[in-house]
Amino acid sequence: MGARFGAYRHHVLATLRRDGAPRLSGLEADFRHGELWLGMMNGSRKAQDLRRDPRFSLHANPGQHSEVPELGDVRVSGRAVETTDPELMARYAVEVRPPEPFHLFRAEVTEVVRTYIESPWVVVETWSPGRPLRTIRRTSEDATLEVG
Template identity: 65%
Template sequence: MERRTGPATNWAAFVTAESELARTVEERFGAHTHHILATLRKDGSPRTSGLEVRFLNGELWLGMMQDSLKALDLRRDPRFALQANPGSDTDMGGGDVRVSGRAIEVADPETKALYTREVEPPEPFHLFRTELTEVVRTYVEDEKYLVVQVWKPGEPVRTVKRT
């Protein structure tokens, strides 16, 4: 049974719809190598794991070791949340960013070969492309406002400022 979480789109469509926010999200993920992936265990409880991500050919890719628990989780239930590593400094630079959606495993040898031209994963490995259902950026503005930007497919960015 496939669980749907609402409309989804790939990274390229997000970039087209909201290029400025997409650029900021890519910069935050690019600032560090390792990030946090949340998946769902068999019993429905959350599992968090470290993960490297790649933005290649209009897609956000998740690569992982063969038969890792996070890969098995995604095969069973493709829903995920991914949070960029905030780093060790206290100012958070471009803010905190999170991406949610579904991870779709790619078994096609040609697609995997294209991926391995840019990345040297351990062999064998699982490769997932993402379908985004939400992108969130949270940051502090003028040292007094907490700003939350939320994007969902087919909708403009919604911005909320709190004091």
């Protein structure tokens, strides 16, 4: 997962607007100290969305699949927990150098989905905390083989 997100700097964050409609926004996601962090500009719509409803999905930048095809397509979903701890925010600011002031959220991951091609299969791997990895292989004929 980290390798897929590390391949590109900018990714796509999905949050929920006040009326429940999805909002898609660009975001630089950071993996630091074993956790996924979402930093964003002060007062941004995506920060307001997450403060109201912490559910999110983060889709890794698909880039050019031909560059690193084995990494596939990755999406992480979960809940964003805002941090206001001055020490943590200061450490993040030194490491990442975001425009200040900023909002900082720690991701509590509830699901990771990775999709890639392993000819003749399209492979979908799904992981959730406390559950084993689930792998589904599909062919273009729409036959499904579930493993795990």
